[in-house]
Amino acid sequence: MSAEPTYEEARAELVECVKKLEAGVPTLEESLQLWERGEKLADLCSEYLAGARRRLDERVEARSEETEE
Structure with missing residues (x-):
């Protein structure tokens, strides 16, 4: 099992997913x-x-607590 992506990696992959969906993909299964x-x-x-x-x-x-003391 692969390690969980960093925030930056997850965000970049999410952007790619959105771009592909917006461009249209060949099949319904791929879209899903x-x-x-x-x-x-x-x-x-x-x-x-x-x-x-x-x-x-x-x-x-x-x-804040430090400055109150």
Whole structure:
């Protein structure tokens, strides 16, 4: 099983999926596969961004608590 892609890799692959879908693909099956892969990649990107947001919020909160003391 391959390793999970980084945020940047997932985003780049998602962009490629969208481009292919917008350009039109030869078969319905290929369109469905691209759509499903795109949804997985979009979810993964959302998870990465949510994690980054949590980390930033924690650091801002910790810094705020330091300045209050």
